[in-house]
Amino acid sequence: MPATTFHASPRLPRGFRCASRNVGLKPNAKDLALFVSEVDAAAAAVFTRNQFPGAPVTLGRETIRAGRVRAIVVNSRVSNVATGERGIHHARRMAAAAAAEIGTTPDRVLVSSTGVIGVPLPIEKIEQGIRGIARELQDDPLVGAEGIMTTDTHPKALSASVGEATITWVAKGSGMIEPNMATMLVYIFTDARLDASVLDRVLRQAVDVSFNMLSIDSDTSTSDTCAMLANGLAGDIAPDRFVPVLTAGCIRMTEILARDGEGAKHLLRATVRSAASTQEARRVAKSVINSPLVKTMIFGADPNVGRLLMAVGKCFDCTIRPQTTDVRINGHQVVRRGERVDFDDHVVRAALATEVVDLEVDLGVGESDATAYGCDLTQGYIDENAAYYSS
């Protein structure tokens, strides 16, 4: 696919606006965001597979079934997970408050929450905080992104053009990196006209090669949500033009999330080539990206390349032959046919010290490829996660 050019300053597609506020859940930082389309948008979403989904996920599955959404309302600090029937009731009240504020019905509002779990949602503060927020709606997606941040070090938004249309990505978190259940939230807005059913199909395809291949620490949040809204104001865009840009943006946002993983110093990309199947390529790439010993090796820029073979070899059920396995780090071959190459130590150390580290494993047994995205494992991750609840 041709390279996608992202706008220097991200912007929302026509008809979309957003706002964010502090409503009193955090001491000072923004903790609530609202994204609104001026007309009903076709909508699709994918949610966490965790078997303890938060109340907003349970409600969101119901909302998205109709395929029409006007607004997304999100709070941080409290995730509304493991809160039982009361949690569902609170999520409904949050949708109703946002609907009243913008003049639509609650079934047109998608709700997300992220933060501590098992704690009741401070619904009165949220309801009060939503009042009047519609007056603050404006065009900069970074304003909305700021309202959904948790341990993110910067707000995350991207946009790109496809013909007359615009696609905008707004996200927070990074896999499970947000302390206390983490949570990745991604919202994609476009003014292209697409059916909800087409939207659902292209979103799943794009997520499959991007956010689903992201792992910071192998932990799966109870609140992960990726939703896409298409309000049609820019008219029809052919899917074969739309999909490559959608996919490129999802991959780029995946890289941004990985690089901002808790404590991370490096973006890691593990590409597996010539696997027996796509499933096996994905499995091996994930195994490499999740290995604590690979991640600490990258943090230390320590060319302990045998750990890469270990991480490949522990995929017991995949077709792996030492004698056909090659490994490269940023293009430098370090393993040939299952044996360590007598490489120049300084060159490989330098490669490992770059901000983006590409680990390429060629299995030599088939024709399937996959890439997984992650980050290194540092003391910063431990520091952030050993006392989140208490701090």
Add this chain to the structure above:
Amino acid sequence: MPATTFHASPRLPRGFRCASRNVGLKPNAKDLALFVSEVDAAAAAVFTRNQFPGAPVTLGRETIRAGRVRAIVVNSRVSNVATGERGIHHARRMAAAAAAEIGTTPDRVLVSSTGVIGVPLPIEKIEQGIRGIARELQDDPLVGAEGIMTTDTHPKALSASVGEATITWVAKGSGMIEPNMATMLVYIFTDARLDASVLDRVLRQAVDVSFNMLSIDSDTSTSDTCAMLANGLAGDIAPDRFVPVLTAGCIRMTEILARDGEGAKHLLRATVRSAASTQEARRVAKSVINSPLVKTMIFGADPNVGRLLMAVGKCFDCTIRPQTTDVRINGHQVVRRGERVDFDDHVVRAALATEVVDLEVDLGVGESDATAYGCDLTQGYIDENAAYYSS
């Protein structure tokens, strides 16, 4: 099963002796150990499932097939992994050197190596170091344990009596905690008389509920080996008396290895009850013990109990119902029917701060139980693993 009493000072069974030396692979510390039975012993072993097994594992599978072993020779510092045909040749030379020293044939010698991978084994140093070691053989299993240590903070040996017989466990490492491919090595010696086929069966049963349920960091070594030798000098022991003691010792050694995990401050035991099957109980217990967010929470004694539900819920294919799921920490209930209990924060903090933390998950969907063993995740793990190759 009745509680097993371990000897206050571990000892080898009759007919077994051991020695250890520095042969020049490490600057000063011991780096070679030899364990010898005065007569051929029935032998069984289980090896790593990693698809890049070290040369000693490949040779060991061949050696163990005959079911007879006289000696085990082990070196640390260099693992002889990813070394191709030359590695196999070196492993054979190591077996031959030990065989010549004690007066047996190379096919009666089991070889293990642990340490950096991809580096040729310094076989001349090892051959030279083995010469004369037979004169130093003696009865204390801790002497042998010392020779196989890597990042272990102490040598690891246990023994217990079964009637007239003794069982002795000698081990090093802790899952994948040894920097650079880690490696768990466990050798079990007994003077009970048992067929190689019986030995193989009881060893696999015991390993299944002990070492196979240990995980320090989810990484699987290319050199893991657990071998058991029975020289028969104490005569027959009924399996129904032998197996409970064997299993208890394997579990105790698993706990010792977990507690000595790199950087670890706590031993974690995750017990899953009332699962739909043993396989699902094991899967969920491993998911809890491997979760970085659970491990950092224990390190920080932070009662962020929702992370336990997250780790259970990410077992997508297991039968899990929020409404029947209860969780206890050292006996204190923190989750009831999928909802966080309003527990006393100080009590749970105190429970998390104890050296041994028992996490109990009752799934309420079946009748199968399993326990997994691990440790917390601390800055010490990062420090030890970010620069092992370089240091």
